[in-house]
Amino acid sequence: MTAAGRSTLAVGLVIIVAGLAAGYQALTSMGATLVGAVVIALLLVTRRADITSTRKVRPERVASGDEARTELTVTNRGRHAIGAGTMQERIGDRHVAIELPPLEPGESVVIDHALPTDRRGVFTIGPLIVNRGDPMGLAQRGDRSSQQSRLIVHPKTHPVTPFPVGLRRDMEGIPSGEGAEGGVTFSSLREYVPGDDLRLVHWRSSAHVGELMVRRNIDVHRPRTSVILDVSQGVYSEESFEDAIRSVASIVQAAITRRFPFTLHTTDGAVIDDRSPQLAVMDFLAEIEWTTDPKSSIGRAALEASRGPTGLSCATITGRAGAEALESLGPLRHRFDQLTMVRMGSSESSQVYKIGGAVLINAATSIDFANAWNRRVRG
Numbered sequence: 443m444t445a446a447g448r449s450t451l452a453v454g455l456v457i458i459v460a461g462l463a464a465g466y467q468a469l470t471s472m473g474a475t476l477v478g479a480v481v482i483a484l485l486l487v488t489r490r491a492d493i494t495s496t497r498k499v500r501p502e503r504v505a506s507g508d509e510a511r512t513e514l515t516v517t518n519r520g521r522h523a524i525g526a527g528t529m530q531e532r533i534g535d536r537h538v539a540i541e542l543p544p545l546e547p548g549e550s551v552v553i554d555h556a557l558p559t560d561r562r563g564v565f566t567i568g569p570l571i572v573n574r575g576d577p578m579g580l581a582q583r584g585d586r587s588s589q590q591s592r593l594i595v596h597p598k599t600h601p602v603t604p605f606p607v608g609l610r611r612d613m614e615g616i617p618s619g620e621g622a623e624g625g626v627t628f629s630s631l632r633e634y635v636p637g638d639d640l641r642l643v644h645w646r647s648s649a650h651v652g653e654l655m656v657r658r659n660i661d662v663h664r665p666r667t668s669v670i671l672d673v674s675q676g677v678y679s680e681e682s683f684e685d686a687i688r689s690v691a692s693i694v695q696a697a698i699t700r701r702f703p704f705t706l707h708t709t710d711g712a713v714i715d716d717r718s719p720q721l722a723v724m725d726f727l728a729e730i731e732w733t734t735d736p737k738s739s740i741g742r743a744a745l746e747a748s749r750g751p752t753g754l755s756c757a758t759i760t761g762r763a764g765a766e767a768l769e770s771l772g773p774l775r776h777r778f779d780q781l782t783m784v785r786m787g788s789s790e791s792s793q794v795y796k797i798g799g800a801v802l803i804n805a806a807t808s809i810d811f812a813n814a815w816n817r818r819v820r821g
Contacts, residue, residue, distance in 0.1 A: 451480045492520030493572050499591050506598040510557040518545035529572050534565035559595050564729050567591040596724040597691040600812035603819045604696045605667050605755035631655045667704045668747040669693050670758040672740055675732040677761035682787030683732055686759050688808035691727050707747050709738040741770030748777035755780040761787050775799055794818050
């Protein structure tokens with residue numbers, strides 16, 4: 443029953459009581475008419491509508507601010523016509539209102555509408571709530587329809603330049619096989635695939651195994667970057683935390699685009715690196731949330747990051763971290779070729795300072811960060 447229905451019922455009952463008390467038949471009939479209207483409205487919406495729906499989300503992954511749409515196919519599988527109404531599509535903690543046209547028995551309608559992508563995150567879409575009411579708006583019923591879907595909104599990135607140093611000092615190649623192809627250092631042989639440069643065919647091995655084999659050359663002088671993201675809630679506002687995520691995503695995206703090795707650590711212990719597919723890395727960034735865990739530590743994450751091979755550049759992104767948190771990086775400074783500390787949410791826009799062999803960037807927003815970072819890296 444809607445608010446109008448409750449009010450109508452209350453007024454009708456009051457009028458009936460007044461009519462009976464005054465012995466006024468017309469007044470009693472008027473009240474009974476109002477109560478009867480509410481009862482009829484309830485009867486109209488009591489029967490559950492036999493509605494089914496399917497949903498297609500296109501695309502299922504987008505960057506923040508990009509377009510995503512859902513295509514709903516709603517079908518009336520009942521034996522009675524359904525009047526026009528509204529539907530509520532649940533998207534995370536938000537609801538989007540959608541108009542539903544009248545449907546005859548067996549009739550379907552396809553409804554396409556935009557999904558909100560202004561916020562980073564992993565969002566559950568559905569279930570769809572189909573609201574039906576009586577013509578006078580006295581009663582309403584919501585029926586659930588359709589399964590749930592998922593929309594992943596990746597953080598927006600800005601163009602940044604990767605660290606130009608932090609090189610692997612491994613002149614014999616990378617035995618683990620993690621090197622990217624395209625260099626001049628021989629690593630191994632592999633089977634030929636269409637599109638390979640025929641100049642890389644190793645004819646002697648091809649003749650020996652009976653199929654074309656090509657040399658796999660790798661680049662052993664690639665910049666290596668370790669990124670540390672402080673996820674401690676106390677050092678951020680909601681907006682500065684999102685700016686920090688966008689800044690980290692920009693650094694990581696630059697490394698992925700150039701096929702440079704990287705490792706991303708969060709201060710609560712989560713780790714992902716360049717061995718994961720790009721989509722998995724961006725999904726990881728979409729899911730990150732801040733933590734109130736007191737064990738979340740920049741120093742501990744930096745110590746873990748410094749245990750990799752030599753030739754490593756490190757970028758630490760935090761919010762309004764105090765001097766104690768930043769000083770925890772001091773003893774580890776010698777373990778990195780370059781150490782850059784970024785503080786998001788600063789009132790100082792795009793400021794770069796050199797402190798004790800490290801670089802400190804104060805940035806108000808992720809755009810300010812990108813500008814300062816590019817100036818710092820490009821010299």
